[in-house]
Amino acid sequence: MNTKKDIVQKIISDRVHAPKPFGLGHAKANIALVKYWGKRDNELNLPETNSFSITLPLGTTTNITLANNEDIVVLNGTKIENQDQFYTRLVLFLNYFRPDASTHFKVETTNEIPTSAGLASSASGFAALTLALDSFFSMNLDQKMLSILSRLGSGSASRSIFTGFVEWQKGSNKDGSDSFAEKFSHFWPELRIGLSIISSAKKSIDSRKAMDITRKTSSLWKSWPDQVTHDITQIKKAIIEKDFELFGSTAEHNALAMHATMIAASPTILYWLPESIQMMHRIWDARKKGIPVYFTMDAGPNLKLLFLEKDKSIIEQEFPTIQTLVPPQ
Amino acid sequence: MNTKKDIVQKIISDRVHAPKPFGLGHAKANIALVKYWGKRDNELNLPETNSFSITLPLGTTTNITLANNEDIVVLNGTKIENQDQFYTRLVLFLNYFRPDASTHFKVETTNEIPTSAGLASSASGFAALTLALDSFFSMNLDQKMLSILSRLGSGSASRSIFTGFVEWQKGSNKDGSDSFAEKFSHFWPELRIGLSIISSAKKSIDSRKAMDITRKTSSLWKSWPDQVTHDITQIKKAIIEKDFELFGSTAEHNALAMHATMIAASPTILYWLPESIQMMHRIWDARKKGIPVYFTMDAGPNLKLLFLEKDKSIIEQEFPTIQTLVPPQ
Numbered sequence: 001m002n003t004k005k006d007i008v009q010k011i012i013s014d015r016v017h018a019p020k021p022f023g024l025g026h027a028k029a030n031i032a033l034v035k036y037w038g039k040r041d042n043e044l045n046l047p048e049t050n051s052f053s054i055t056l057p058l059g060t061t062t063n064i065t066l067a068n069n070e071d072i073v074v075l076n077g078t079k080i081e082n083q084d085q086f087y088t089r090l091v092l093f094l095n096y097f098r099p100d101a102s103t104h105f106k107v108e109t110t111n112e113i114p115t116s117a118g119l120a121s122s123a124s125g126f127a128a129l130t131l132a133l134d135s136f137f138s139m140n141l142d143q144k145m146l147s148i149l150s151r152l153g154s155g156s157a158s159r160s161i162f163t164g165f166v167e168w169q170k171g172s173n174k175d176g177s178d179s180f181a182e183k184f185s186h187f188w189p190e191l192r193i194g195l196s197i198i199s200s201a202k203k204s205i206d207s208r209k210a211m212d213i214t215r216k217t218s219s220l221w222k223s224w225p226d227q228v229t230h231d232i233t234q235i236k237k238a239i240i241e242k243d244f245e246l247f248g249s250t251a252e253h254n255a256l257a258m259h260a261t262m263i264a265a266s267p268t269i270l271y272w273l274p275e276s277i278q279m280m281h282r283i284w285d286a287r288k289k290g291i292p293v294y295f296t297m298d299a300g301p302n303l304k305l306l307f308l309e310k311d312k313s314i315i316e317q318e319f320p321t322i323q324t325l326v327p328p329q
Numbered sequence: 330m331n332t333k334k335d336i337v338q339k340i341i342s343d344r345v346h347a348p349k350p351f352g353l354g355h356a357k358a359n360i361a362l363v364k365y366w367g368k369r370d371n372e373l374n375l376p377e378t379n380s381f382s383i384t385l386p387l388g389t390t391t392n393i394t395l396a397n398n399e400d401i402v403v404l405n406g407t408k409i410e411n412q413d414q415f416y417t418r419l420v421l422f423l424n425y426f427r428p429d430a431s432t433h434f435k436v437e438t439t440n441e442i443p444t445s446a447g448l449a450s451s452a453s454g455f456a457a458l459t460l461a462l463d464s465f466f467s468m469n470l471d472q473k474m475l476s477i478l479s480r481l482g483s484g485s486a487s488r489s490i491f492t493g494f495v496e497w498q499k500g501s502n503k504d505g506s507d508s509f510a511e512k513f514s515h516f517w518p519e520l521r522i523g524l525s526i527i528s529s530a531k532k533s534i535d536s537r538k539a540m541d542i543t544r545k546t547s548s549l550w551k552s553w554p555d556q557v558t559h560d561i562t563q564i565k566k567a568i569i570e571k572d573f574e575l576f577g578s579t580a581e582h583n584a585l586a587m588h589a590t591m592i593a594a595s596p597t598i599l600y601w602l603p604e605s606i607q608m609m610h611r612i613w614d615a616r617k618k619g620i621p622v623y624f625t626m627d628a629g630p631n632l633k634l635l636f637l638e639k640d641k642s643i644i645e646q647e648f649p650t651i652q653t654l655v656p657p658q
Contacts, residue, residue, distance in 0.1 A: 219556035220549040220589055227548040227593075253595050260549055260589035264556075266582050273610075274603035281602075 002044065002175040004152050008096035011149065015139040016099065019066060023136025027127030027150075027160040028059035028328065029119055031193070031304055033251040033296060034231045035258045036155055036168065037224065038215045044176045045155040047168065048215075049228040052184075052235055053156070054327050055163040056193065058112040060124040062132040067106040074108045093126065093153045097133050107132075119195070120207075120298065126153030127160035147180035164329050165239060167232065186239050187329045188247075192312060194305030194322035196295075198275040207299035210262060210269045218265040227257050248294025248306050255296040262299075273301040286318050293318075331373065331504040333481050337425035340478065344468040345428065348395060352465025356456030356479075356489040357388035357657065358448055360522070360633055362580040362625060363560045364587045365484055365497065366553065367544045371537075373505045374484040376497065377544075378557040381513075381564055382485070383656050384492040385522065387441045389453040391461040396433040403437045422455065422482045426462050436461075448524070449536075449627065455482030456489035476509035493658050494568060496561065515568050516658045517576075521641060523634030523651035525624075527604040536628035539591060539598045547594040556586050577623025577635050584625040591628075602630040615647050622647075 036051035071091050073080040080087045094105055107129065113121045130150040134141050141149070143161055147168075151158035159166040162183040171179030205213075214221055231254045238247035262269035276297070283305065286293050293315055295303045305322055307315050312324060365380035400420050402409040409416045423434055436458065442450045459479040463470050470478070472490055476497075480487035488495040491512040500508030534542075543550055560583045567576035591598035605626070612634065615622050622644055624632040634651055636644050641653060 218586075219552045219559070220586060220593070222552045223548045223550075230548070249595070253593075253597065256597050257547075257549060257593035260593035263592065264549070264582075264586035264589040266578070268582065268585050270606070270609065272606055274607045277599070277601055277606050278603045280599065 004044065005096045007044070007175060008149060008152065011141070011145055012097065012137070012139055015137075015141065017138040019136050020138060021065070023064040023132045023134070024061070025064075025128040025131025025133070025135060026059060026061045027124045027131060027157075028163055029056040029113055029121065029124040030054065030156065030159045030166060031056060031119070031296060031298065032156065032159075033235055033247075034228055034254050035298075037228075037258045037261065038211055038221065039155070040170075041174075041176070042212065044179075045151050045158075046176050046179050047155060047170045049225045050170050050232055051156075051159070051168045051228070052232050053159045053166050053168075054191070054193070055160075055166065056119070057325055057328050058119070058124075059160075060112070060121060060128040061110045062125070062128040063108045064129075064132045064136045065106045065108075067104040069104065071104050072106040074106070076109070076111055089153075090129070093129065096152065097137075120156065122154040123156040123160040126150050126157035129153065130157070130161075144180050144182075148176065151176065151179065164327075184236065184239070186236075188239055188242060189329065190309045191327055192307050192309055193325045193327060194307065194315065194319065195325065196279055196303045196305060196319065196322050198273055198279065198301045198303070204271065205269055210265075210271075210299055213267075213269060214262050214265045218261045220264040221261045224257070224261050227254070244292055244308055248292065251296045251306060252294040255298075259297065271297075271300050276301045276303065279303050282319070286315075291315065291318060333373065334425045336373070336504060337478060337481065340470070340474055341426065341466070341468055344466075344470065346467040348465050349467060350394065352393040352461045352463070353390070354393075354457040354460025354462070354464060355388060355390045356453045356460060356486075357492055358385040358442055358450065358453040359383060359485065359488045359495060360385060360448070360625060360627065361485065361488075362564055362576075363557055363583050364627075366557075366587045366590065367540055367550065368484070369499075370503075370505070371541065373508075374480050374487075375505050375508050376484060376499045378554045379499050379561055380485075380488070380497045380557070381561050382488045382495050382497075383520070383522070384489075384495065385448070386654055386657050387448070387453075388489075389441070389450060389457040390439045391454075391457040392437045393458075393461045393465045394435045394437075396435040398433065400433050401435040403435070405438070405440055418482075419458070422458065425481065426466075449485065451483040452485040452489040455479050455486035458482065459486070459490075473509050473511075477505065480505065480508065493656075513565065513568070515565075517568055517571060518658065519638045520656055521636050521638055522654045522656060523622075523636065523644065523648065524654065525608055525632045525634060525648065525651050527602055527608065527630045527632070533600065534598055539594075539600075539628055542596075542598060543591050543594045547590045549593040550590045553586070553590050556583070573621055573637055577621065580625045580635055581623040584627075588626065600626075600629050605630045605632065608632050611648070615644075620644065620647060 030053040032053045034052040038048040040046050040048050073087050127150045147158045147161045159181045165184035166181050168181040234250040294306045359382040361380050361382045363381040367377040369375050369377050402416050456479045476487045476490045488510045494513035495510050497510040563579040623635045
């Protein structure tokens with residue numbers, strides 16, 4: 001039995017030094033172009049398939065210091081209550097690193113991602129926290145180990161240790177020692193991401209739970225791993241050859257196929273709102289008019305538009321409410 | 330090579346008598362509760378899987394007489410032009426039955442299904458035409474043969490030869506001689522169907538073409554046949570035990586899974602409009618309030634509500650625009 005604490009302690013034990021006055025970490029959010037959907041191990045966040053993401057220019061900065069009697073968590077300047085789910089989840093993660101029960105941390109986190117952006121902040125959050133702990137205890141871990149540790153907080157956090165295009169290798173070991181992310185060697189500076197916010201309401205169903213229900217009940221899920229393997233090959237090819245049509249269509253198709261596995265789950269998991277469908281039809285209409293724009297979607301109602309800098313002005317004209325982001329290398 | 334004409338002639342050849350003054354046929358529309366989706370033979374309309382339907386109280390009546398110089402087709406009192414797709418499709422079907430090139434037919438068809446009902450009329454249409462031809466030539470074919478012949482006109486027409494619950498056996502023979510429908514031995518008089526019309530516009534993509542694209546490009550389609558097998562078993566069990574929750578959830582799940590295979594096709598086939606999603610959410614909200622209502626959907630944006638007579642008034646109150654139908658036994 002591999003508990004998370006055992007795994008973390010095995011990685012860090014002979015690298016931990018006396019805590020510094022503070023430890024600082026910063027990591028960026030990412031969105032998957034080929035999705036992480038379905039776990040082979042729920043406890044260790046081990047995925048059924050590889051996944052492939054692009055980094056966003058928005059992230060999380062976290063500072064760790066020592067605290068006196070209990071862990072203290074401050075998010076964007078506001079102290080979080082002990083009963084809060086966010087607090088519980090952080091403290092659970094800190095437990096894996098805590099040298100002894102009497103050591104307490106103060107975690108101050110600043111999120112550049114507005115909650116209204118419809119973007120997950122757990123990826124950059126757990127990556128930044130891991131980096132802060134690495135600095136705090138002067139561990140100087142390599143990126144592979146940092147990726148493994150971040151993954152234990154949130155699966156997609158494994159990818160936020162890197163920037164640019166990132167592939168998370170699913171690995172096959174039971175303890176997850178070969179399940180970590182790697183930076184892809186190519187970049188595409190002209191790529192742009194347009195956030196289209198349909199609803200910033202809390203998700204109708206938590207994505208962790210949705211993954212689980214889909215995996216257990218969706219007959220169509222069986223075919224998903226093959227699709228991912230195919231799509232990762234295609235998207236790498238598209239990046240290397242700067243083939244935007246292949247890039248966009250692969251990402252869009254992969255996102256829709258992920259949603260399709262959920263729609264075929266029992267009970268159905270449908271994150272789409274009427275406005276999501278409207279936006280899809282608008283994007284397809286724009287493509288019919290010759291505008292090269294595609295989209296991806298995560299476990300929520302919002303769409304993320306994919307396009308190139310050269311088409312930015314026409315796309316912002318066509319979709320005046322989007323917020324355009326420049327992905328960092 | 331089995332051409333449709335060869336197959337038809339083999340079935341009817343020694344049964345055809347001199348034409349009567351007229352031949353009349355009537356058949357009802359049906360909606361699949363477990364869908365027909367994907368063909369193993371495009372020419373002969375041979376399906377990959379069984380399917381299971383319920384009959385609607387709306388149908389098609391067709392009268393055949395002899396004509397002089399060319400086939401004449403009259404739909405709801407209006408003569409159809411020779412260039413019309415509807416005309417071409419009927420004449421093609423008549424060719425399989427035509428004793429010689431100089432025999433021409435006048436086909437008068439009355440459709441009880443308003444075009445705005447969002448229901449396919451090809452199922453009842455080809456079944457009624459087959460029955461009219463059977464009568465016209467005094468063939469007295471059994472229902473199995475009538476089902477096979479109707480299938481050559483339109484796959485789902487094979488089911489419209491019967492009423493009540495009907496299962497179309499996919500069969501395995503190359504010539505389709507074992508691919509026909511059969512009446513299910515149980516009925517459920519309290520079942521109701523509520524038509525909810527979102528759009529009566531022509532389909533964005535023909536379902537025959539959609540089936541083909543899905544089968545060829547949707548990675549998720551591979552799992553579909555297993556789902557159908559499972560769902561047919563479940564829905565029969567639900568009917569026998571009058572378990573409405575199992576009945577409704579199986580039908581709804583099957584319809585959504587069919588749409589999911591299309592959403593995962595490349596290019597995506599999305600029949601849903603924003604209003605379709607709105608209606609789904611409204612139905613799920615009604616269920617949360619304890620109202621037993623489910624839906625099914627075919628290759629289009631409209632929903633068909635499934636409920637029991639006992640809940641009719643509350644459901645018509647909740648969904649004032651639906652048209653309630655009583656399925657005939």
